[in-house]
Amino acid sequence: MITNKEFQELLENTSFRTWVFEKNAQDDAYWTSWVAEDISRKELVERASAFLLSIQGKSVDLEEQYIDLQIQKAIQNAKKEEKTIVEEIEITEVIPLWKRYWAVAASVIVLLGASWFVLNKDASKQEFALYQQQVLEAKVSNELVEVINEGEQSKLVQLPDGSSIVLQKNSRLSYKKAFDADKREVYLVGEAFFEVAKNPERPFFVYANELVTKVLGTSFTIKAFGKDKDIRVIVKTGRVSVFTQTDNNATQLKNNRELTGMVLTANQQAIYQRQEIRLVKAIVDNPVILTLPIENQKFEFVATPISEVFGILEKSYGVDIVYDEEVMSKCSITAKLGDEPLFEKLKWICSITEASYEVSDGQIIITGKPCK
Template identity: 40%
Template sequence: MDHYKTYSSEDFVWDKYFRQWVLKPTRESDEEWNNWLAKNQDLRLRVQQAREIVNALSVSEHSLTKLEIDGIIQQTMSRLSASSPKLQRRNSSIRRSIVYSTGIRVPAILFAFIVLGGLVWFFTAPVNPQKTDGSVQTNLPLFQEGRLVEKSNFTEKPLVINLEDGSKIHLQKGSRIRYPEPFAKNLREIHLQGEAFFEVAKNPERPFWVYTQELVTKVLGTSFWIRAYDESKEIVVKVKTGRVSVFSMEGNKPQKKRTNIRERQGVILTPNQQIVFSRSEIRMVKSLVKEPTIITSNPVFQQFEFEDRPVSEVFFLLKKAYGVDIIYNEDLMFSCPLTANLNGLSLYQKLDVICKAVESEYEIIDGQIVIHGTGCKS
């Protein structure tokens, strides 16, 4: 691989073997490139710049709306008219490279526009160095009203990203987000690859949308997790506070996705609920999170010591504390008494004790707790 020592970032972008490593890495290619980079530390920044460009150009079809496509073409054409003669002379060789490119799923003509626009930006924009916190921010070509910002986290710690609307994103290791800056007047959109925790500033007039490859999550103001690594078999959305709607992208054509999605209600998640989307089965399963947490700050709903209290009151307190629906037959269990100290126990441990005391069982169905029992002994 000695010939790569003389490569510019542009050369790396057009190198087939390099693009395959970036877009479809294998254990062997990862090992080979990482070993080469370890011996050529002075080229790391050049390689990183090329990686960012290749990833930016590999936007899959379903991530692009018609409006974005029109914007890319229009702005790219205007930039090309002002670009250098050197870049224009490369046009024919660029077209030939596109014919043989692999791992890029946008149509060839559109891809050409994106590539040319990316290279115009690359030659005219200032270098985006790696920050001291290990993150990389790339200011990509303009989409619609503003620029498209991309941030990646290559560190071991979460990267905190403060957005202009007051929202905050905790981007996890090996993850990446893209978003317009500034947001549109009536919409806030984020594209995520990997995992992140979102704290969204409430604004009913500007709903917040998070796009992954197969799922879309809509919120008004809440906090939630999304885990959607490319190599994972599942996508998981977990809600900490507030409410979110989750939609599957399956079956929608790229041009119609946003319109169709916004006309649908989606699967509603409330605190301590989650959606697990199976990529192989193309199926969403709604359930409770593994360890539900107390969501209220009211001390009244944080004390779990009972003496001869009707179990109906206990269920009501648990519902308020954890924000989870508890379904049971009130006629059968209304007057069942409970004496127990449940402080310090998890929600599931509390339920185990309660159900044993009133001779019942529980199960989780569609993110709700369902109690089965025949009532108390007379």
């Protein structure tokens, strides 16, 4: 039996609507596989497809003049937005103008039809649906690990390549148990801070709703909550490439060995404005944006006692570091650490203090000797 919730979620799925209207081979393979996993989905897909096609053909029992008027208003608003002069920022058009106007018009028709069924759009549901779709596609040939942070505190995640991720509350992250030989891919919904282990031969990709972030090794934050009107990629160190999943050059941008597209450097951010369907590049000039301690931490130490060093790491990464304070009381370090993942920082600190570490029950346990 088809439920209203299932019907609503399918209608709100951007990928499903694109498949219904355009019928490309790549989407065909995905939706055929999705139906094959549960034969009961066949009727759901057939009904949802018929409904969307009927709206596109204007056969829904709504006043056609009213529909036409709403579409014209939407197109006019989009044109006005295009003429807006934006100073001191760089704007990259995501899709051609004629496609943008049609997308706006089509979305008005879909929303009108959906309202006929008393469907309430919920941004967070859309966000999670896209994340689920991305993860499901990745699971076709790979086993994924999913980390969910439902607590109030941030959660530290160590990836197979040694990269570190600080996952914020109400966020999810999925990644492969073993990354591919030529690339590393993770899937995010929510907010997280990334410290990516450097490896130019294996680019690191983060798929966060509409955006793709590509790096070779750096540190940055992604904020991609469904309830927010914008998606942000904020760079702390290094260089980051950002583009949309619907970019006509997305495949080329992914496969290029260099960072191309909209390239960000330290203290720059990319803002994807969902309503305007555009990607904006700007300077990070609002301290409120940087909310995690780690985003403002430089990790520079000059003869700093080890207790203070561990205290800074605990606060920045939201982890517990356990060690014998009496044994290591005379230990201190002088170092300028950058965007290395947390575990690389720990390896370096342990090497100069003749200590070692292990991770157990969410804690980092340091075993060391007295320093002279």
